Amino acid sequence: MTGQVRVDEGGVLAHYADWRSRTAGRSVAALGPTDLTAAVYVADEVIVDEEDRELIDELVGRYGAEVIDDRELPEPPEGIHVREDALRGPVAVRLKFREVPAVDGQDDLLQRAVGDRGDEVFASSEMGAAVAAMTARFALDGRPIGLNLFGEPLAMPLSTATESAIPGAGANPFAYAAFAGRTRMVEAWQLMDSIQRMRSNPFVVLAVLDNGFWLDANGAPIVAAGQTASDLGAGVMQLNLMAEGTPAGGISPSNGWHGNSVASAGAGILNNAAGAAGSGGTVATPMLFRTDISVDQMMRCARICAAWGLDVLNMSIGTWGQDEIWFPTTAWDKAFQFAADNGVVLIAAAGNSTLDLPDDENIRPATRTPGVLTIGALDASDNAAGFSNYGSSVNLWAPGTAIPVAPDGAAPLGSTKNGTSFAAPIVAGVAAMMRSANPNLSAHDIRRILVETAWQGTGRVTKGLDAFAALFAAIGTAMPDNSEPNNTPATASQLIPTGPGGALQPGLGPFTARSKSGDTDYWKFRVERFSTVTVAVDWYERLSTLGVLVEGEDPDVRGPDDMTRTDTSGGLTLTGLLPPGDYRIRVTGGGVTAYSLRVTQQPASLPRDVFEKNDSFESAAVMLFETNKWSPFFTRSWGPGTYDATLHRDLLFSPYIGGGVKTSVNADYFRLDVPDRKIFSRPAVAVFDSDRPLEVTLYDEWRNVIEIRTNLRNVTLYPPPKSTCYLRVTGGQVTRYRISTRMETDSRIIPGPWEEVHVFPKWWGDPPPLRVVDRVTHYLYELGEDRGDGPALAFSNPGEDLRIDLIDRNGEIVREARTLDDRLLLDTEGLEPGPYIVQISRPEEASLTELRVVPPLPNRRLR
Known part of the structure; x- marks a missing residue:
């Protein structure tokens, strides 16, 4: 039933929802895979925006919902004062269903809502499924409805992480020295969490064969003083191979709480503000096997792991010193080969005696054991730790110094450990993440990928663990993504x-x-x-x-x-x-x-623009096309330039009794004081960048229509030169637009290659800086016009290698700007009146992008 949604009232989600119902005091439903990615919500409720009364009425009338009365706000505590203007805020309407609503096409709606997840999706109850389907029906149509979901954090869950403050390591596992550098453990954790965001992940068990587990007499993990939880969880699976049927806790006579530290390094829960962080702590569930490290118990553990389908077995233990003739090699090999062939990833510590394996010693299971990946210990510089065994039997190296581990009976605050015993579970935790990310990988695949993706070492170190690369390779270097295809x-x-x-x-x-x-x-x-x-x-x-x-x-x-x-x-x-x-x-x-x-x-409401109120010919905003040297005191004017404007809704009150109030979109009026055209330029008014279609009408001075343009968002009009005109802008809907008035270059008559040039600004209008973005920029300049420039054009000295030339109608350079005091002056004295081009050139490497026009120097001559 892959990819389908079905109701399972006796499954894992149903049990979880039932437990959540008891703690929440309300009927709870869950929808999703059988893991923590399922959506959890009030089974018989929906929430609707109060403004969609039609939807509320349909839910009540058609589906039998009841509106839950909104409760009054409680009285504030002493010292807090009520804000009367905030008492009535937006209200979300809760509706409750007494009976399971009948929803047509329920299965299809649920499938559309959850998408093609690639795994089976369950609903915990008929009520929960029906309410979710009905919500999906309206939500997919854009209606303001939602489930009454139980909340969850919205930040990326592993952007940061916190454990207890381990002496010598701190409380931030992202800063553990052992997990920094080439191991890339933090990146692996975040990649694993990314995978979990997108699909359900199977139950993964990391078995630890060891002794010295810090458990109470009933087998429950002991919580250190000052902490809220054990790093191994509230309860832990265990088997005492020394006395099956009894708890697996108890200190090791020779190694203290060794097993507890090993389990913490591989499976300690990540980001639970307790203990330390295990490498597999995002996915791995520990299974503790207590052993006296006898051969029969070690083989029995391998058989049990295979029979129970456990995923990873870590063995930070070993037997050595015996002659091969006494060792049950055949039975040993069969037990571990069977476990490996049946999916158990076998990880072993190399040992801490600086031996060359297997030449110096046959340490089982680190050497001569089928299917086992043997791990050496790295120091803080990614070199072989001085104590670590090495040699051809050591397949992979991992951090093995200053490894933070959880509290135990000897170190109630936690501690850091050294040894291959703690390098091995770090690899075992990564193997658990790989199995969780891709359950189809065999044990042999996982061992191979761990070695193939490792970084190349030097000296005794052959290959070093790269946790991120191994996990990334395990998923085929591609994340699961249930939204694809959405790449166009x-x-x-x-x-x-x-x-x-x-x-x-x-x-x-x-x-x-x-x-x-x-x-x-x-x-x-x-x-x-x-x-x-x-x-x-x-x-x-x-x-x-x-x-x-x-x-x-x-x-x-x-x-x-x-x-x-x-x-x-x-x-x-x-x-x-x-x-x-x-x-x-x-x-x-x-x-x-x-x-x-x-x-x-x-x-949002559109604000009134700077021209308001300009809703008639009489109140029309005055727009200029050229800067005027003399500012009139009797009127407000705009231009030349570009301005933001809006069409908004006006309230219209009927003069008749019972006529009510209506709204309409206003019209904007502008009076255009149009100058005469120049040789190279003409007056232009543009209305552009409108959100909605507009109607733009140009009138003459006597308000006769000259031109009407309709159903457009961008238009440029050319009013008659040397006249007074009016412009009316209106539309059927509220909208923003921009309006500009300027002297526009007339490309029909301008000579040479300068079709797209702007008119050179007049300095007294406080113009914006000239934009010098391109290597060469051109401006149109009309010499002889009453501009007040004097015998030169003046620019602030930019301090850059800049060239400014004046070019005549034949394309010849007739003047070049020169530096005088703190300005660049372009001499125009003695030239014939008429149109010229100001050409601004800058080197390619120059950073200058703006140049400002300034007043000319009086009574100074360049020539």
Whole structure:
């Protein structure tokens, strides 16, 4: 039944939901795989935005829901004062179902909601399945409905981690010296968590064959004073091979709490603020085998592991010193070969006697044992630790000095350990992650991958553990991703409103993944009205860079390019005002990682613009095309330049009794004081960057229509020169737009290769700096016009290697700017009046991008 959703009221999820119901005091349902990735929610409730009354009525009338009355806010504590204006805020309406609602197409709706996960998905109850399906039906249509989910943290779960403060190691496992550098353990943990975000992972057991486990008389892990939990969990699986049927705890007469430390190094729970962090602590469940280290018990343990389907067996123990003639080699080999052939990954410590194995000694199981991967110990510099055995029997090397381990009876605060005994479980924990990530890998596959992905050592070190590379290879260097294919704009996946407050996210949760290093993900969503939209993304920055871009389906849409970006470590947000329409989110990067994606929308009102109130011919805003030397005191004017403007809704009150209030989109009026055209330029007014289609009408001075342009978002009009005109801008919907008035170069008559040039600004208008982005930039200059420039054009001295020339209509350079005092002066004295080109050239390596026009120097001559 792979890929299907079915109700299982007697399964693991149902039991978990029943337990959660008792602790929560409400009926709880769970939906998902049989692991902690399942969604957990109130089984018989949904939440709907109060503004969708039609949906609320349908849920009540058609599905038999009951509205749960909203409770009054409680009285505040003493010293806290009520804000009367905030008493009535947005209300989410809770609806409860007394009977299981009948939902048409329930199975299909649930399947669409959970996606193609590649594993079996369960619902814990009929009520939970029906309520989830009904929620999916409306949510997939964009309606503001959601399950009453139980909360969970929204940050990437392993962006940081905390254990207890181990003396000599600290409380931050990401900073453990043993896990830094080439071992890349933190990256492996985050990759494992990324995999867990995307699919369910099987129950993985890391067996530890040892002695000295810190358990109480009933076999429960002992919790150290000052800590809230044991690093091995509340309960632990165990078998006392010395006296089966009795607890496996007790100190070792010769090695103290050795077994407890070994189990902690491989399977200590990660990020539980207790004990230390085991290498396999994100997935591994420990199974403790207590032994007296006799051959029969070691072989029995291997047989039990094979029979029980245990995944990894760590053996930081050994037998040595005996002649081969006395050793039961055949039985030994068969026991371990059988275990390896039946899926048990066998890991053994090399030993700490600085021996060359197997030449100096036959230590079982480190040597001459089929299917076993033998581990040597590295020091802090990734060289062989001085105590570690070495030789051809040692297959792989791992950190083996200053390994943080959990508290025990001798070290109640925890401690750090040295030895191959602690290097071995570090590899065993990585093997557990590999098995969890890819259950199809055989024990032989895991051993091979661990060695093949290891880094090349020197001296006694042959291959060193690279935990991330091994885990990445285990999943075929590609992350599971249930959103694919969504790697093109045409296949963009729909975000659905299943997050808090109707936030949009990839599925029932916010997590998704970049499956490959070259993978691009596209997600789509719709904005129904002007809204402030926030796109929040978090990921594991150790694993990948991430680029996030919002794009409009309409390539001319205004808004995505204006969004504000805020970066944090492993996260970013994009926030901005977006008009109604369809949008895409494009996610790129340089590696694989899980990431969380959430989009929120807050309806926004367009503000009135600077021209208001200009809703009639009489109140029209005055627009100029050239800078005027003399500012009139009797009127306010704008231009030349570009300005933001808006069309908004006005309230219209009926003069008749009972007529009510209506709304309409306002019209904007502008009075254009149009100058005469120049030789190379003409007056132009442009309306552009509109979110919605507009109607633009040009009138003459007597308000007669000259030209009407309709159903457009960008238009440029050329009013009659040397006249007064009016411009009316209106539309059927509220929108933003931009308006500009300027003297535009007339490309029909300008000579030479300068078709796209701007008119040189007048210095007294306090113009913005000239943009010098290209190697060569041109501006049109009309000499002889009453500009007040004097005998030269003046520029602030940029201190860069810059050249400014004046070019005539024949394309000849007639003057070159020279430096005088703190300015660059371009002499114009003695030239014939008429049009010229100001040419600004800069070297390719120059950093200058702006040049400012300044007043000319009076009574100074260049020539």
